[in-house]
Each structure stands twice: as C-alpha cells, then as structure tokens.
Amino acid sequence: MARHRLLLAALLLLLSSAVLSSSSASAEREEEEDPLIEQVVGGDDDELMSELEAEAHFASFERRFGKAYGDAGERAYRMSVFSANLRRARRHQRLDPTAEHGVTKFSDLTPAEFRDRFLGLRGGGRPNLAGSRDAPILPTDGLPADFDWREHGAVGPVKDQGSCGSCWSFSTSGALEGAHFLATGKLEVLSEQQMVDCDHECDPSESRACDSGCNGGLMTTAFSYLMKSGGLQTEKDYPYVGRENTCKFDKSKIVAQVKNFSVVSVNEDQIAANLVKHGPLAIGINAAFMQTYIGGVSCPFICGKHLDHGVLLVGYGSAGYTPIRFKDMPYWIIKNSWGENWGEHGYYKICRGPRAHNKCGVDSMVSTVTAIHTKKE
Numbered sequence: 001m002a003r004h005r006l007l008l009a010a011l012l013l014l015l016s017s018a019v020l021s022s023s024s025a026s027a028e029r030e031e032e033e034d035p036l037i038e039q040v041v042g043g044d045d046d047e048l049m050s051e052l053e054a055e056a057h058f059a060s061f062e063r064r065f066g067k068a069y070g071d072a073g074e075r076a077y078r079m080s081v082f083s084a085n086l087r088r089a090r091r092h093q094r095l096d097p098t099a100e101h102g103v104t105k106f107s108d109l110t111p112a113e114f115r116d117r118f119l120g121l122r123g124g125g126r127p128n129l130a131g132s133r134d135a136p137i138l139p140t141d142g143l144p145a146d147f148d149w150r151e152h153g154a155v156g157p158v159k160d161q162g163s164c165g166s167c168w169s170f171s172t173s174g175a176l177e178g179a180h181f182l183a184t185g186k187l188e189v190l191s192e193q194q195m196v197d198c199d200h201e202c203d204p205s206e207s208r209a210c211d212s213g214c215n216g217g218l219m220t221t222a223f224s225y226l227m228k229s230g231g232l233q234t235e236k237d238y239p240y241v242g243r244e245n246t247c248k249f250d251k252s253k254i255v256a257q258v259k260n261f262s263v264v265s266v267n268e269d270q271i272a273a274n275l276v277k278h279g280p281l282a283i284g285i286n287a288a289f290m291q292t293y294i295g296g297v298s299c300p301f302i303c304g305k306h307l308d309h310g311v312l313l314v315g316y317g318s319a320g321y322t323p324i325r326f327k328d329m330p331y332w333i334i335k336n337s338w339g340e341n342w343g344e345h346g347y348y349k350i351c352r353g354p355r356a357h358n359k360c361g362v363d364s365m366v367s368t369v370t371a372i373h374t375k376k377e
C-alpha cells in the first residue's frame with residue numbers, strides 16, 4: 001500500500017515536471033539569445049525546479065516587485081517566462097563571473113518584450129554624421145586613475161523611463177545636465193518628456209532613423225534638435241509621463257542650452273579625456289546582459305556589439321570587484337534610466353581596458369555635449 005503511494009507520488013512528480021518543462025520551453029523559444037552564447041555555454045544542464053519551488057520563487061518575486069497579473073492564465077505564462085529567465089540568469093552568471101546575475105524586476109519579461117519596452121536606441125545605434133562631428137583629439141596624459149562625476153555634483157538623481165523606449169532621451173538629458181553644471185555651477189534636472197513629445201529629428205544618413213518618442217531615438221539627433229529648438233526645460237516644468245503626447249514645449253521656460261556636440265572616436269583614452277573635460281557622456285551599449293544584472297563589474301566572455309540602449313557614462317575606476325583570475329579589472333561607471341531598484345542603485349559597471357576589447361560595444365557610440373555658459377544666479 002505504502003509502496004503504491006510512493007509510486008503514485010513519483011509518477012505525479014514526473015508528470016508535473018514534464019508540464020513545467022514544456023511550458024517553459026515555449027517561453028524559451030521566444031528568447032532570441034545570441035547563438036554563440038548557446039554554443040559556448042551549452043544547453044540547460046541545470047536540474048529542473050519542482051513546481052512547488054518554482055511557485056515559491058515566483059510568489060516572492062511578485063511580492064518583492066508588487067506584480068499583479070490579469071488572470072490565472074497570464075500568471076501561469078509569466079511564471080513560465082520567469083523560470084526561463086532564471087535559467088538564463090544562470091547562463092549569464094557562467095558567462096559573466098565578475099558580475100552578479102539573478103532575479104530582477106524584469107524577470108517576468110521575455111527578452112523580446114524587454115527589448116521593445118525598456119531599450120530604444122534606433123538604427124543599431126549607429127549615427128552617420130560623415131565625420132563632420134568628430135571631436136578634436138584631446139591630450140590624455142595626467143588623467144586621474146579613477147574618476148566619478150557623481151562626486152563632483154554633475155549627476156542628477158536616477159530616473160525611470162518606465163515601459164517606454166525613451167532611453168535615448170535620458171542619455172541626452174543626463175549629458176546636458178552635466179554640461180550645464182560645468183558651464184554654470186548649477187545642477188538642473190532636465191526634461192525627457194520634451195524630447196519624447198517634440199523631438200522628431202532624423203539622422204542625416206541613408207538610414208534616416210528619426211527620434212520617435214517611446215519607439216526609440218538617438219542622442220546625436222536629439223542634440224541636433226536641442227540646438228535647433230533652443231534647449232531643454234526642467235523636469236519639473238515638463239514632467240515625465242512615459243508615453244508620447246502632443247508637444248507642449250514653452251521656449252520661455254528653457255533652462256539649459258546646447259552650445260555644440262561632437263562624436264568621440266572609439267578610443268578609451270579619448271573617451272576618458274572627454275569625460276573628464278566635458279562632463280558625463282551619452283553612450284550606446286548592447287544591453288543583452290542588463291536584464292539579469294544585479295551588481296559587480298560586468299565583463300561577459302561574449303557580448304554582441306549591436307547597440308540597442310542609450311545610457312550615460314559618468315566615471316571610471318581602475319580596480320573593480322575581482323575574483324583572483326580578474327585581478328585589477330578596470331571599469332566604466334554607467335548611469336541607467338531603469339530606476340534605483342535596478343542594478344547598483346540604478347548604476348551599471350562594465351569592464352574597460354585592452355583586455356575588454358570594447359565590451360558590449362560600450363566604446364562605439366560616444367558623444368559629448370557642451371552647454372552655453374550663462375551667468376551664475
């Protein structure tokens with residue numbers, strides 16, 4: 001009798017894990033991960049979680065991030081996506097051992113949903129300004145070993161773009177907030193919504209990628225818009241709502257004006273020199289590892305260089321968190337726009353230096369802006 005019960009229990013367990021694996025396989029199929037990553041890391045050799053374990057994990061995720069789903073079907077689907085993301089986070093952990101990967105507030109989104117809603121760099125992030133915007137080459141000797149604009153008052157609070165592909169506007173406002181601080185000594189928190197609603201500037205290249213609110217944009221085209229329109233209002237005067245509305249720009253309320261902007265070459269010394277001289281820089285990055293990122297210096301063995309996310313470079317360090325085999329790994333400090341409850345209080349660190357080889361394309365699209373000097377009040 002007892003034996004029969006045991007057999008029945010074993011059968012049930014087998015059945016339920018089969019159900020779990022088939023439903024999570026469907027979520028996994030939507031995952032368009034780099035095929036190279038799959039080759040290196042291999043398939044899922046992880047033991048399958050029991051349904052009970054998965055349920056407990058998911059319930060704690062729901063509580064922690066205040067998630068509420070429409071109905072039981074939606075919740076079951078989100079749980080299967082969550083399970084697939086747990087396996088993905090484990091793969092990311094193996095590929096990126098100097099960072100910590102795990103459950104984040106984005107763990108119930110497929111990579112495709114995540115890309116559509118929380119990134120937003122257009123045209124592969126490749127502006128074609130035909131060299132006309134190349135930044136002059138700066139001297140690089142005497143640069144500090146470590147530098148962080150947050151310690152010098154040039155960086156405002158971490159913001160949250162919400163479910164809107166407007167990263168490009170946050171990167172742009174962050175760079176102008178810094179440049180304006182350097183020019184005036186005053187930190188003004190600037191408006192992204194003005195750009196989301198009013199900036200429809202197009203890239204001059206054949207791609208004709210245009211700034212399009214929550215559907216993406218480019219920082220360089222946003223700088224062009226700001227030069228033409230006159231500048232940015234404050235966040236307070238033109239608050240962020242996270243969807244595109246009709247333009248309510250009021251020229252009389254401009255507080256920060258762009259004097260000029262330029263594109264920095266793909267050279268880490270030049271990037272550092274421009275950062276120190278001109279303030280935080282608008283950069284593009286490949287965000288594939290950011291959905292599961294919790295902290296540490298990200299330095300994945302393999303990372304795409306296709307740029308899909310606009311962020312703000314605010315500083316650099318010379319020796320990051322280092323397990324023995326990555327001694328003294330230098331890194332960039334990046335301000336993101338996914339709120340303070342993501343990453344390291346809203347920030348991301350990624351490795352730099354000759355061994356990093358432009359990791360995740362972080363050095364590929366860097367632009368700097370200068371603000372108009374106005375008299376201090």
Ligand SMILES: *[C@@H]1O[C@H](CO)[C@@H](O)[C@H](O)[C@H]1NC(C)=O
Nearest residue numbers: 132133134135136260261262
């Ligand atoms: C603006 O920046 C570009 C690129 O760095 C430079 O060639 C140009 O001379 C600058 N214009 C002004 C008015 O400073």
